[in-house]
Amino acid sequence: MKKEGFKKYKQYKNVELKERKWPSKLIEKAPIWCSVDLRDGNQALRNPMSLEKKIDFFNLLVKMGYKEIEVGFPAASQIEYDFTRYLIENNLIPDDVTIQILTQARRELIEKSFEALKGIKKAVVHLYNSTSVVQRKVVFNKSKKEIIDLAVDGTRIIKELVREYPETEFILEYSPESFSGTELDYALDICEAVVDEWKPTTENKIILNLPTTVEMYTPNVYADQIEWFSDNIKNRDKIILSAHPHNDRGTAVATAELAMLAGIDRIEGTIFGNGERTGNVDLVTLGLNLYTQGIDPEIDFSSIDEVIGIYEECTEMPVPDRQPYAGSLVYTAYSGSHQDAIKKGLGLYNEEEYWEVPYLPIDPKDVGRTYEAIIRINAQSGKGGIAFIMQNYYGFSIPKFMQKDFSLVIQSIADESVKEVNSEVIYDAFKKSYLNIDSPITLESIEINSKEVSKKDIEILASINYKGNLMNIAGVGNGPIDAFVKGMNNIIEGFKVSSYNQHSLGDDSNAESVAYIQIIDKDGRKHYGVGTDNNIILASIKAVVSAVNKSIA
Ligand code: KIV
Ligand code: ZN
Secondary structure, eight states: OOTTGGGGSOOOOOOOOSSOOGGGOOOOSOOEEEEOIIIIIHHTOSSOOOHHHHHHHHHHHHHHTOSEEEEEOTTTOHHHHHHHHHHHHTTOSOTTOEEEEEEESOHHHHHHHHHHHTTOSEEEEEEEEEOOHHIIIIIIOOOHHHHHHHHHHHHHHHHHHHHHOTTSEEEEEEEEETGGGSOHHHHHHHHHHHHHHHOOOSSSOEEEEEEESSOOSOHHHHHHHHHHHHHHSTTGGGEEEEEEEBOTTSOHHHHHHHHHHHTOOEEEEBGGGOSSTTOBOBHHHHHHHHHTTTOOOSSOOTTHHHHHHHHHHHHOOOOOTTOTTTSTTTTOBOSHHHHHHHHHHHHHOOTTSOOOBTTBSSOGGGGTOOGGGTBOBSTTOOHHHHHHHHHHHHOOOOOHHHHHHHHHHHHHHHHHHTSOBOHHHHHHHHHHHHBTOOSSEEEEEEEEEOSOSSSSOEEEEEEEEETTEEEEEEEEESSHHHHHHHHHTTTSTTOEEEEEEEEESSSSTTOOEEEEEEEEOTTSOEEEEEEEESSHHHHHHHHHHHHHHHHHO
């Protein structure tokens, strides 16, 4: 980077407000949402959407609950004209949804836009012209007065045309495009001139949309501007104040949120923040940010994967793995300590209470994700996460005494592959390492003598195959495991069972049982085995055989 290159940029100052109110406010309700995916978003695609894709996307937006949808710039694009006509002629716009079209302030464009809307019950006509210092100077070479005249003339043409389409209820939206680079008092003047021409009422309000067409300053500066604008504009009760944040500085979501504090009634944005350059504000993040503050976003995000699927299909762009609330990795913990905390949090969470699970700001189920995806394993992971996978995917509640040993097995696989270890690999390793291991010792048959040898002892007679030699063993103990170990001690000396656990592998009475055993060999080393069987005694004995086999392997 060029030394002192930053000196060619200037800092934007916040507005001098006597008493700044927005910092002490809280967001209390959802704004009016307007999706501009099909216009601002579509306009920024490598391959703009076909008619079919636009229909799919429109239906998705309707299904999610968006009530205002900008469908295009019909006077500038034939496909957007056709799409608008298609929606109207095929009655695809539900009664509670209003479509919006964009137009510049030129008679022929406005006339074509009205033609596109013919026959519709209600529509927003979105008129814009660029007002910033740099656009006036570099692009238009027009005075402030000439730019105001352009906006007012456009409004007058719209007013005239409205009379020719009495079947339609029209709402006017005006955007001083490049508001973010416009002198604030001048933006107010031009908006007031449009309002004076349009003459909105409290029943038929005008939408004034203040875009950060290019995001150039911190969100607090925009919030100051909105508060000042909202306090100073005449006829505030006849105005819906709208924000249209872009994301050049990566702070569009914060800009929109502070703008809500500062008095914005409505927000224009796109799903997953698609749009020109770094995009528009992401409506999914904004909506779910409200949701996780206990505020109804009035949008349905319960099938986020369906939204992602249609979005990716239509835009030909992927949703990044770390996209807030939606990315494939955002409900995943690899780190051992995070996994442990999530596991504990999920274990204690009670649906009657507020959501309180460490590292998870939202319950993944609320967006249609499952808990299963939460904990994934790589070389950073700990025993808790591995135990979580075994429990949640395969029903094995690995007891604490063997979790460490299993995590070392997985750790070495992860270290070797330098990749994520998926659940199948974990399960496979579990089977190979512990489950019903029957070599070099194989249990051929077993007889558990129900006759008690003394008041509390049990006798076990078993036939085993050890390296090809068939042997009979017998043992008496205070339970089947004790008896079997005693019998086995005749072949493998000195090992004893040091920990034991068992549970059923399902809910019904026919479910298999699983037993976990830790043995200590004659040299004091620990070994682990797991056995499964319909009979819990046999499962335990198989677990002992597995552990012994591990000790002599
Ligand atoms: O970003 C912008 O300024 C726009 C206007 C047309 C509202 O998209
Ligand atoms: Zn825009």
